[in-house]
Amino acid sequence: MNYSRFINAVSAARKPSPIRVLTAILAKSPPSMISLASGAPNPKLFPFAEATIKLRDGSKLILDEERMNVALQYGATQGQADLVNWLKDLQNILHKPPSAGMKPEAGGLDLIVTTGSQDGLSKSFESLIHAGDNVVVECPTYAGTLSALRPIGCNLLAVATDHNGMIPDSLEEIMSRWKPEDAKHSECRIPKLVYTIPNGVNPTGASLTLDRKQAIYKIAQKYDLLIMEDDPYYFLQFNKPVPSFLSLDTDGRVLRFDSFSKVLSSGGRSIQGREELLQWHYADDEYLTYEHSSDDEIVEPKEDEEEPPPPEVSEAIERLEVMVGDLLHQWGMDGFKEHIKQVVHFYQSRKDIMVNAAKKWLSGLAEWDEPVAGMFLWLKLKGINDTKKLIEEKALAKEVLLVPGCAFMPDPDAPCSYVRASYSLASDEQIDQLQSTVLHIHHQLRPGFGDSFARSSSRMIKIISVKVPLMPVNTLVILATGDLRVAIDERIQR
Numbered sequence: 001m002n003y004s005r006f007i008n009a010v011s012a013a014r015k016p017s018p019i020r021v022l023t024a025i026l027a028k029s030p031p032s033m034i035s036l037a038s039g040a041p042n043p044k045l046f047p048f049a050e051a052t053i054k055l056r057d058g059s060k061l062i063l064d065e066e067r068m069n070v071a072l073q074y075g076a077t078q079g080q081a082d083l084v085n086w087l088k089d090l091q092n093i094l095h096k097p098p099s100a101g102m103k104p105e106a107g108g109l110d111l112i113v114t115t116g117s118q119d120g121l122s123k124s125f126e127s128l129i130h131a132g133d134n135v136v137v138e139c140p141t142y143a144g145t146l147s148a149l150r151p152i153g154c155n156l157l158a159v160a161t162d163h164n165g166m167i168p169d170s171l172e173e174i175m176s177r178w179k180p181e182d183a184k185h186s187e188c189r190i191p192k193l194v195y196t197i198p199n200g201v202n203p204t205g206a207s208l209t210l211d212r213k214q215a216i217y218k219i220a221q222k223y224d225l226l227i228m229e230d231d232p233y234y235f236l237q238f239n240k241p242v243p244s245f246l247s248l249d250t251d252g253r254v255l256r257f258d259s260f261s262k263v264l265s266s267g268g269r270s271i272q273g274r275e276e277l278l279q280w281h282y283a284d285d286e287y288l289t290y291e292h293s294s295d296d297e298i299v300e301p302k303e304d305e306e307e308p309p310p311p312e313v314s315e316a317i318e319r320l321e322v323m324v325g326d327l328l329h330q331w332g333m334d335g336f337k338e339h340i341k342q343v344v345h346f347y348q349s350r351k352d353i354m355v356n357a358a359k360k361w362l363s364g365l366a367e368w369d370e371p372v373a374g375m376f377l378w379l380k381l382k383g384i385n386d387t388k389k390l391i392e393e394k395a396l397a398k399e400v401l402l403v404p405g406c407a408f409m410p411d412p413d414a415p416c417s418y419v420r421a422s423y424s425l426a427s428d429e430q431i432d433q434l435q436s437t438v439l440h441i442h443h444q445l446r447p448g449f450g451d452s453f454a455r456s457s458s459r460m461i462k463i464i465s466v467k468v469p470l471m472p473v474n475t476l477v478i479l480a481t482g483d484l485r486v487a488i489d490e491r492i493q494r
Helices: 011-013 017-027 063-070 081-095 117-128 143-152 168-175 180-184 209-221 275-283 315-361 388-400 429-443 451-453 457-470
Strands: 050-053 060-063 109-115 134-139 155-163 193-196 226-230 253-261 268-274 376-381 420-421
Touching: 050 388, 060 315, 063 168, 063 315, 081 109, 081 253, 081 268, 109 117, 109 275, 117 143, 117 226, 117 253, 117 268, 134 143, 134 168, 155 451, 168 209, 168 253, 168 457, 180 209, 193 268, 209 226, 268 275, 315 376, 315 429, 376 429, 388 420, 388 429
Parallel strands: 134 155, 134 193, 193 226, 226 253
Antiparallel strands: 050 060, 109 268, 253 268, 376 420
């Protein structure tokens, strides 16, 4: 593939810092190398000597003085070499990319460690997109991605989705506005990339099937699209994983974004793709530094002064890389897979509790598809045109917080009847109380919705009184006749 058409003018003009190149050479050199080139501080003056970290299984991870010095010192832009190599091996085992075994300089894959989702995604977008470009995204999609794209000034083209993720026919319909040969002409505004979350979409919990991935890849080949495969929930799949876009990538048109943030620690991310494409990220890493952020927020880049900021692998993440790298080597591949099994079991049980609570409280008043991965339930509230008011005015007053669906829409001003509920942290009781509160708020906003409730108010009061022992402590619900007025949080003694 000719990657020059994908790189924007600013990134194409950047060249790697000579000092950073020497740093990478030194990192790969034998201990006998004598270097007077580095401007790194002497680690003997650092106050931290060693650390012992207790793991949840009772074992310990020990960072001796040598490893601590590595953790505290500046490192290569690509990331700690031992961690990078371990991650490459993991990718080859899990995804078996067609170019596995090939050296990066010969057309094989390379990998960069980044400091969280916003860092890697933002650098990629700023490397690839010009202001005015058309960019294809799912609808709905990750709010952080939308926050990263909007300031660039690109046009977001929304592809329809359902319970199986992105719909290929919708993608083809959008791309059919152009001819495939338009990709050869730089003056055309044909999209250059499509962004997708293939598993456990944040916010819907949907995952692409293999058939859809194959269809999307063929469309990408037809119109010469890059596929940005953002897969932070790969290790939170409740069914057997299907091959990734990376595993289908015979052309080198996939940039894959992986994450340990859901299974080991926040901030652990990587990008994998062809070396010819990632080389532009190396240069950008030395000019763009993003603060670490959670998966639901973006932090703006630091202002550059006379000199570029330090490499994107910040000092804090450098220490995390050493700790994670040592842990993975201590566990081995089998130990890591066993840990993932425990993670999947936990989130699957939380998902079941959330879905059962929705069935208990919201049947007939809301629609949802059961998540197949991830940590979110995507609820459509019937009769509610826009949930923004429900969240900002009603739910917050009841000390319940959800995310209104408009946060995940390419057009944030369009009304949206969805909300996103996360089941990762809430207790069983909190999940049940949240769903019941949504029910009562729904009735407050739509007093005429569901006439069957009004016609049988006396019977409803009887039903509710039977259910009181199953409800959260100190909660009594009274449904009044006629306008379905709701009185919540009346304290009772059990």
